Ligand code: ADP
């Protein structure tokens with residue numbers, strides 16, 4: 578089966594600062610890739626280039642067989658195929674939880690109201706938040722909000738889910754419920770690329786760990802190898818800060 582996502586020698590700079598320096602990455606269907614690396618190493622920028630929030634300077638990005646770095650690509654079409662959740666501020670504050678989810682379904686998939694409502698209800702049940710359907714986001718805990726944001730991101734059945742430190746803004750006691758949801762999606766076969774500082778989670782759930790260092794992939798491999806026997810000194814130094 579062909580890769581869901583392929584980055585070919587992707588370069589991105591802000592001014593004279595090269596933030597991504599020749600990124601090569603291929604993600605297979607159902608694969609869970611954890612992006613780790615120090616703050617500023619380029620994790621968010623990498624994810625943002627895939628979602629076409631940042632234009633790249635060089636290289637190519639393929640979503641399946643579509644070159645999405647090509648200037649004439651249909652941005653809406655690409656974004657409809659990719660689910661994204663950031664660290665915070667994911668939900669529309671003025672809409673109920675239910676409407677946050679149905680909005681995407683109605684606009685991206687052109688579902689009728691009844692159909693979108695039924696789908697949203699089923700999703701909220703799945704993430705254990707059926708009783709919050711009519712609440713506004715500010716009535717939910719941070720963990721619940723992120724679960725809704727993830728539910729919304731997968732509501733449209735994306736081919737790829739990008740998660741950018743989705744637990745970093747949460748109180749420690751709320752991290753587990755969000756990671757459990759990600760774990761369930763991974764078990765269901767969702768293809769996921771996630772930037773994370775949750776090393777134990779990455780070790781447990783990721784198929785592959787990619788260590789980003791100053792805009793380069795310094796090493797990449799199965800969690801047991803990257804965490805257990807890192808090849809590079811810089812990986813070892815980075816990981817030492819988390820243990
Ligand atoms: P990470 O997510 O790994 O912390 P980022 O991708 O957010 O790293 O940032 C990588 C580098 O790019 C940092 O030095 C950051 O300051 C810089 N950067 C990110 N976005 C911008 C921007 N819009 N303008 C200028 N510099 C940016």
Ligand code: MG
Pocket residue numbers: 620621622741742772
């Ligand atoms: Mg970041």
